[in-house]
Amino acid sequence: xxxxxxxxxxxTIFRLGYPGITLLMAIESSFFPFPSEVILPPAGYLAAQxxxxxPLALGAGLAGxxxxxxxxxxxxxxxxxxxxxxxxxFLLIRQASLDRAEAFFRRHGEISTFIGRLIPVIRQLISVxxxxxxxxxxxxxxxxxxxxxxWCAVLTYVGWYVGRHAEVVAGIDQLIEHPEVxxxxxxxxxxxxxxxxxxxxxxxxxxxRRTAAAAVExxxxxxxx
Numbered sequence: 001x002x003x004x005x006x007x008x009x010x011x012t013i014f015r016l017g018y019p020g021i022t023l024l025m026a027i028e029s030s031f032f033p034f035p036s037e038v039i040l041p042p043a044g045y046l047a048a049q050x051x052x053x054x055p056l057a058l059g060a061g062l063a064g065x066x067x068x069x070x071x072x073x074x075x076x077x078x079x080x081x082x083x084x085x086x087x088x089x090f091l092l093i094r095q096a097s098l099d100r101a102e103a104f105f106r107r108h109g110e111i112s113t114f115i116g117r118l119i120p121v122i123r124q125l126i127s128v129x130x131x132x133x134x135x136x137x138x139x140x141x142x143x144x145x146x147x148x149x150x151w152c153a154v155l156t157y158v159g160w161y162v163g164r165h166a167e168v169v170a171g172i173d174q175l176i177e178h179p180e181v182x183x184x185x186x187x188x189x190x191x192x193x194x195x196x197x198x199x200x201x202x203x204x205x206x207x208x209r210r211t212a213a214a215a216v217e218x219x220x221x222x223x224x225x
Contacts, residue, residue: 014039021061022064022067025064026067027068028064029066029067029072029148030069031075036061040158041159044159045160048164054160057156065145065151066144068124072124073127073128073131105129105133111143113147118147120189127140155188158187159185
């Protein structure tokens with residue numbers, strides 16, 4: 001029933017064209033569980049067959065991702081922190097754990113937001129700790145857009161690649177259930193993992209170097225005194 005509902009919703013809204021893609025990706029990027037794998041690969045497929053424009057479809061998907069992420073961010077800013085700090089005992093979460101989580105995100109919010117947008121399930125939730133920590137909105141939007149843009153580009157390319165090597169498909173429902181689209185879309189998350197590992201390794205290396213340099217400067221400053 002869930003797959004049938006997802007197919008029906010996607011097929012219905014997809015008929016709106018690019019605004020439909022934006023709406024679907026906004027839903028996918030918010031609290032509501034909705035797979036982006038059934039949205040952008042069909043758009044890329046149609047673009048390969050000349051029935052949509054790939055850059056416009058990608059832009060619509062990115063816009064929707066950002067809208068959904070901002071929705072989660074503002075909900076967390078408005079409601080999340082007060083509720084968590086008031087009722088954390090009922091959730092079996094210690095106040096100290098909440099404080100450490102917020103402090104961590106203040107220090108590493110940018111990289112967490114970027115990488116989170118590339119990981120399934122996490123991409124829908126990463127906006128919440130950003131809102132709880134009241135991460136600067138411009139930086140949140142920037143790193144969200146970069147991470148979401150990579151993910152949207154990968155999914156759109158999956159559909160475009162299959163569309164260039166497959167027969168013409170008439171309906172959106174056929175695109176969603178297309179075996180090649182499903183297979184390559186499921187591999188998309190695996191394909192971005194090396195990028196996640198490389199970026200994280202570079203960030204850790206750079207962070208450690210900065211920390212070490214700061215420690216040396218502090219020691220030298222105390223020595224001169």
